[in-house]
Amino acid sequence: MLQKSALISEIADALDAVRQPVGRAKGLPNELYNTPEALALEREKIFHSGWASIGFGCDVPETGDAVPIDYLGAPLLMLRDRDGQIRVFENVCRHRGMILVEEKKNFGGVIRCPYHSWCYSLDGRLRATPHVGGPGINAHESVNPETTGLTEVRSSVLQDVVFVNLDGKAPPFDDWSAGLRTQLADYIGKPIFYGGPESTFAFDLNTNWKLIVDNNAESYHLPWVHPGLSSYSRLEDHYHLEERGGYSGQGTLVYNPDYGPMPFPDFADLPERWNSAAEYPCFYPNTFFSVHRDHVWAAHLDPKSHDRTVERINIYYTTEEAATSPEYHQMRMDNAARWKEVLSEDVFVTEGMQKGRGAPGFAGGVFSAVMDSPTHCFHAWVAERLAS
Amino acid sequence: MDRSSPPSEAALDAELTRLHGNPDHAARLTVLHEAAAELFRGDTGARRFQLTHAWVFALVDGDEARIAALEEELHALGGL
Numbered sequence: 498m499l500q501k502s503a504l505i506s507e508i509a510d511a512l513d514a515v516r517q518p519v520g521r522a523k524g525l526p527n528e529l530y531n532t533p534e535a536l537a538l539e540r541e542k543i544f545h546s547g548w549a550s551i552g553f554g555c556d557v558p559e560t561g562d563a564v565p566i567d568y569l570g571a572p573l574l575m576l577r578d579r580d581g582q583i584r585v586f587e588n589v590c591r592h593r594g595m596i597l598v599e600e601k602k603n604f605g606g607v608i609r610c611p612y613h614s615w616c617y618s619l620d621g622r623l624r625a626t627p628h629v630g631g632p633g634i635n636a637h638e639s640v641n642p643e644t645t646g647l648t649e650v651r652s653s654v655l656q657d658v659v660f661v662n663l664d665g666k667a668p669p670f671d672d673w674s675a676g677l678r679t680q681l682a683d684y685i686g687k688p689i690f691y692g693g694p695e696s697t698f699a700f701d702l703n704t705n706w707k708l709i710v711d712n713n714a715e716s717y718h719l720p721w722v723h724p725g726l727s728s729y730s731r732l733e734d735h736y737h738l739e740e741r742g743g744y745s746g747q748g749t750l751v752y753n754p755d756y757g758p759m760p761f762p763d764f765a766d767l768p769e770r771w772n773s774a775a776e777y778p779c780f781y782p783n784t785f786f787s788v789h790r791d792h793v794w795a796a797h798l799d800p801k802s803h804d805r806t807v808e809r810i811n812i813y814y815t816t817e818e819a820a821t822s823p824e825y826h827q828m829r830m831d832n833a834a835r836w837k838e839v840l841s842e843d844v845f846v847t848e849g850m851q852k853g854r855g856a857p858g859f860a861g862g863v864f865s866a867v868m869d870s871p872t873h874c875f876h877a878w879v880a881e882r883l884a885s
Numbered sequence: 886m887d888r889s890s891p892p893s894e895a896a897l898d899a900e901l902t903r904l905h906g907n908p909d910h911a912a913r914l915t916v917l918h919e920a921a922a923e924l925f926r927g928d929t930g931a932r933r934f935q936l937t938h939a940w941v942f943a944l945v946d947g948d949e950a951r952i953a954a955l956e957e958e959l960h961a962l963g964g965l
Contacts, residue, residue: 606947609908616944627941633933633964635940 501538504528505883511861515880519873524861525880530705530854536803540569543782543882545663548673550784550797551575553811554583554657555691556601561619563608564601569800571663573650574598574608578619583654585661586621586647597647621647656681657689657813658784658795676743677780683771684788687764689813690820692792692829696812698837700844704851706783706800709808710875711850712843713796714779716747717868723842729753737871738778743878745871746778752789756828761791764815779871781878791815794836804851810836897921911946915939919955933964 511526529535543549552575556564563576565588574588574597588597590610597610597617607616607624616625623642630637651662653670655678660670667673678685702709712718716735720727730751738746752775754760764771767790775789785796792814799807812833814820820829853859864873892900901917904910918939925931940955959965 604947605945606911607944609941609945611906614941616941625941625944627937628934633930633937633962635937635959635964 501534501541504532504534504538509884512880512884515861515876516884518866519864519870520866522864522873522877524864524872525707525876526861527854527856527859529879529883530707530803530851533803536569536800538883539782539800539879542885543879544569544800545571547667547782547882548653548660548662548670549782550658550660551585552659552797553691553795553809554654554659555811556659557583558691559603561604562601563598563604563619565596565598568661568663572596573661574647575652575659576604576619583652583659584619584621585650585652585659587650589648590615590617591623591645591647592626617647621649623647656685656786656793656795657691657811658786658797660784674743674780676740677778677786680738680740680744680776680778681786681788683767684764684793687815689793689815690817692812692814692820692833695826695829696820696833697810698833699807699809700840702806702808702844702847703804704806704847705803705854706798706806707875707879708847708850709798709806709843710779710782710785711872712847713777713785714745714747714871714875715869716749717865718846722846723839726839738776739871739874744778744780745874746776746785747871748774748776750774754789754791754832756831759828761819761825761828761832762815763790779875781875791819792832808840810840812836894924908942908945911942912948914942915946915948915951918942929962933959933962936962937964 508526508528511523514523515525551566551568551573557575557577560577560579560581563574566573566575572588574586576584578584589595590597590612592610592613592615595610595612597608604619607618609616614627615623618624623645625635626640627635629635629640651665653660655674716732720732730749734749734751736748738748750773752773771790777785777787779785783798787794792812794810794812796808796810801807819825897917897920904914918935922932922935922939925935936955936959940952940959943951943955956965
């Protein structure tokens with residue numbers, strides 16, 4: 498079995514080939530899809546050293562809500578503090594490393610470690626160390642509460658998606674996401690309202706996380722894989738979104754949904770072009786955004802192993818009424834069903850490409866310089882991160 | 886949360902055993918440990934021990950007034 502360092506040496510030439518101009522480049526090599534060591538390498542070089550998504554703000558809607566998250570083996574705790582801010586901590590007691598929270602719950606008071614009952618407030622402060630100085634003696638000079646709070650992880654929220662940088666060394670999130678935020682500038686900052694459980698769905702996919710990004714980034718497959726979608730939004734109506742180093746994806750010049758007798762309300766003050774346009778950027782490594790004049794959605798990829806990924810999609814609307822009122826209930830159901838159907842059509846592709854990575858003669862494949870440049874952007878970004 | 890008066894000594898012991906460490910009953914456990922502390926008026930160590938547990942469960946419950954009162958008492962007993 499390859500170790501991480503051996504893997505990076507073995508694929509060094511292949512990573513160079515990925516970073517060539519798109520017309521001459523190869524895709525990422527099979528080893529990055531077929532081995533557990535690949536995910537271990539990506540965990541170190543991509544997920545834990547950069548910014549990546551771990552969930553959604555709507556997972557912790559109320560003050561005191563907390564949810565444990567296994568972030569590629571790192572136990573995290575995402576919570577909403579007393580000020581209503583989302584914070585992320587390592588989900589371990591600073592005493593003996595016990596996992597603090599095993600399942601989602603609301604904390605009206607402190608978070609108590611189930612082992613020795615050390616208690617932490619929602620801002621991470623160590624609040625109580627019972628019996629630490631002997632029975633009934635609850636303070637001792639050997640344990641300084643000022644320096645023994647929960648370990649906070651850098652976090653930031655964009656369009657309700659929660660991002661973290663585990664090693665604390667990545668550039669500030671605003672710098673990291675500057676290109677994407679420019680691309681979506683007409684939408685970012687406008688209030689969005691989660692459509693609730695009926696506006697959430699997920700796929701548990703037998704595929705590597707990168708292949709889901711590959712597929713979402715390009716429009717080339719639309720006429721072959723999404724016949725219903727293509728019947729009103731043709732291939733020639735689409736354009737590429739590309740920023741080498743940050744995100745890539747697709748946009749369409751044709752967005753004209755039919756929800757029946759009444760529409761969803763649009764966002765206020767959108768430029769005219771959004772009357773008929775929509776965009777779908779993949780924000781590297783593991784987040785998809787989509788923007789339409791009357792709703793947005795975001796998807797988070799959770800790599801469970803090198804060949805299994807859970808994809809979760811949340812849909813948001815422009816007003817609280819559109820997101821929650823019974824008047825819009827059926828429309829929300831229909832919209833979620835429509836998106837679920839479209840994204841379901843991709844499952845055989847993403848899982849089929851994973852199976853294809855078992856072919857010894859497949860060496861990353863080639864790209865169309867015209868149609869595949871958003872996919873190549875992503876491969877080149879991965880190659881850069883792994884080679885760094 | 887059940888903040889009703891504590892039961893007799895035997896019943897107190899039984900209820901503490903039944904609810905042992907259950908954070909879903911933090912308010913009740915605070916009451917029970919405070920009641921247990923009352924049984925040790927002449928034994929500072931045992932009283933401090935019980936009040937420590939009452940304090941922890943008051944913290945879990947988020948009952949600020951009770952937390953403040955318990956911390957004051959624990960300070961007085963040398964527990965904080």
